[in-house]
Amino acid sequence: MTPPASRNAVASYREHCSIRDLYQSLLRAPEDALGSAAAFLEAQLSQQNADDDELPADPQRWADWLENRARRSADAYAEYLRERREGAPRQHFANRSHALHFLQAIAPTKQVDGAWLYGVLDHWSDSRLLPLLHICLEELGHGNPARNHVLVYQRLLHSLGCDTPPELSDAHYLQGTLQLALGYLADDYLPEVLGYNLGYELPPLHLMITSYELRELGIDPEYFRLHITIDNAASGHGRKALQALEANLPQLADRDAFLRRVHAGYRLNGAGLSNREILQGFNLDAEVVAMLERKRPFARQMHDDRARIGGRTVNQWLAGPGRMGEFLAALQRQGWIKRHQDPGHSRLWNLVSGDSVAMFGVFNPYERQLLHDWIAGDWSEPSPRNPWSGSEKTVADDAPIRSEFAAEERALLNELSTLSPRNRMQRLVALMAPHRHWTPAGLLATRIYTDKLGIEP
Structure with a gap:
C-alpha cells in the first residue's frame, strides 16, 4: 500500500504518464522520453518542501555539517549494536521473507544505481566535475563485473530466487526515475544533480543496519557493505560530493540562484517511498494471502478431488477469488498447517519444500519463504551457520571474464x-x-x- 505522502508525490505526474512507464522508457529508449523526463523532474522539484532541507544555507558550513552527520551516524550505529547485544530485536526485518520483500521493493532504484551521474561522463575534460566522474566510475565498478553495483544487485536477487520483478506501485519507481531523469538531463540540471548527489552520498546509517541484519538472516550483504565503505565522509563519495559542489560554486553568476537549485536537488532524496515506509508496508499475513491469490488462477482444476478441506475440494477452494484467507484457516483447522511450530511439522510445508516433493517447483524461493515464515510464526528457528560471516565469503575475481x-x-x-x-x-x-x-x-x-x-x- 502506498503511503499518503508518496501518493501526493506521484499525483501531479500521473495525469500525463505513469512513473513506471517513464522509468521503462528511459531504460528502453531514453532519447524518446527526454521531454517527459523534464516534465516529471520539474513536477517533483516543485513539490519539495524547503522546510525539510537540513543542508546549511552557507557553503562554508558544509564541511562541518558533513562531519557531524558522519559522527551522528557512527554514534547511532554504535547504540544500535549495544542494544542488539543486550537482546533487542532487529530493527529492520522481522524475518527472512521481510528482508526479501524489501530487497525486491527497492530493486527499481538499485537497478539504476549511479544513473543520476550519467550526464557528467560527457564532460571528461572539465576538472570541476572530476570528483563526480570518480563517483560515477566507482558506481560502475570501473568496468569490473565483480564491482559494478547494478550487477552486484542483480546477482543478489538471482541468488535469492527474487529475479522475477514483482508488481510494484508507481511510488516504488519514483526514486529510480528521478535518477534516470537527472542523469539524462544533467546539462540543464547540474546544480540539482550536485545537490542530489550530496544527499545520496551521506554517511549511511540505514545501510549499516541493513547489512548487519541481512548477514544475520544468511543473506549476502555485499551490495550494502560496498556502499558503507565508499560512501564515507573522510575520503569516499561523501567527501567527493562536497568537493564537486565547492568546485562548481559560481564566481561570477548568481550564486544565490545556484544554491537554491542545489538545495532543491538535495531535497529530491526525500521524494517517493522511504526505506522506513517500505519496511513498515510489509504484512506477512496479507503477503501470504496475496501470493496465493496470484497463483490461484493457474492452479484451478489442477488437483484431484480425493481430499476435502473444510467441506470443499481444493479445486472448489481455488475456483473463485477472495477465498484464500478462509482456505488457510481451513487448512489449520484440519491439521494441514500447524502455526507457530517448526514448519517441518506441517503437512502442507512438506508438500512444497524439497527436491522430490509432490509440489516441487510450484512456489518460487520467495513464495516458499513467505509460507515458511507464516507457518513458523512465533517459533524461533535455530540460527543457521552464517555463510556471509568474515573470511568464508568467496569474493569474485576482479579480472573481467x-x-x-x-x-x-x-x-x-x-x-x-x-x-x-x-x-x-x-x-x-x-x-x-x-x-x-x-x-x-x-x-x-x-x-x-x-x-x-x-x-x-
Whole structure:
C-alpha cells in the first residue's frame, strides 16, 4: 500500500504518464522520453518542501555539517549494536521473507544505481566535475563485473530466487526515475544533480543496519557493505560530493540562484517511498494471502478431488477469488498447517519444500519463504551457520571474464579503431548509459574510459 505522502508525490505526474512507464522508457529508449523526463523532474522539484532541507544555507558550513552527520551516524550505529547485544530485536526485518520483500521493493532504484551521474561522463575534460566522474566510475565498478553495483544487485536477487520483478506501485519507481531523469538531463540540471548527489552520498546509517541484519538472516550483504565503505565522509563519495559542489560554486553568476537549485536537488532524496515506509508496508499475513491469490488462477482444476478441506475440494477452494484467507484457516483447522511450530511439522510445508516433493517447483524461493515464515510464526528457528560471516565469503575475481565477452569486446575494439579520439569517447559514453553499462560491451567501454582518464580503480 502506498503511503499518503508518496501518493501526493506521484499525483501531479500521473495525469500525463505513469512513473513506471517513464522509468521503462528511459531504460528502453531514453532519447524518446527526454521531454517527459523534464516534465516529471520539474513536477517533483516543485513539490519539495524547503522546510525539510537540513543542508546549511552557507557553503562554508558544509564541511562541518558533513562531519557531524558522519559522527551522528557512527554514534547511532554504535547504540544500535549495544542494544542488539543486550537482546533487542532487529530493527529492520522481522524475518527472512521481510528482508526479501524489501530487497525486491527497492530493486527499481538499485537497478539504476549511479544513473543520476550519467550526464557528467560527457564532460571528461572539465576538472570541476572530476570528483563526480570518480563517483560515477566507482558506481560502475570501473568496468569490473565483480564491482559494478547494478550487477552486484542483480546477482543478489538471482541468488535469492527474487529475479522475477514483482508488481510494484508507481511510488516504488519514483526514486529510480528521478535518477534516470537527472542523469539524462544533467546539462540543464547540474546544480540539482550536485545537490542530489550530496544527499545520496551521506554517511549511511540505514545501510549499516541493513547489512548487519541481512548477514544475520544468511543473506549476502555485499551490495550494502560496498556502499558503507565508499560512501564515507573522510575520503569516499561523501567527501567527493562536497568537493564537486565547492568546485562548481559560481564566481561570477548568481550564486544565490545556484544554491537554491542545489538545495532543491538535495531535497529530491526525500521524494517517493522511504526505506522506513517500505519496511513498515510489509504484512506477512496479507503477503501470504496475496501470493496465493496470484497463483490461484493457474492452479484451478489442477488437483484431484480425493481430499476435502473444510467441506470443499481444493479445486472448489481455488475456483473463485477472495477465498484464500478462509482456505488457510481451513487448512489449520484440519491439521494441514500447524502455526507457530517448526514448519517441518506441517503437512502442507512438506508438500512444497524439497527436491522430490509432490509440489516441487510450484512456489518460487520467495513464495516458499513467505509460507515458511507464516507457518513458523512465533517459533524461533535455530540460527543457521552464517555463510556471509568474515573470511568464508568467496569474493569474485576482479579480472573481467574475457572468454565470455570475447565477441562483444572484439566488435567494440574494431569499431573504436575507426573513430576519431572525440568520437571514440562519445561512443564509450553511449555504452556506459544506465541500460548498457552492465553489459559486456558496457563493461569494456567503462574500462577503456577509466584508462583514458588515467583513473586508478
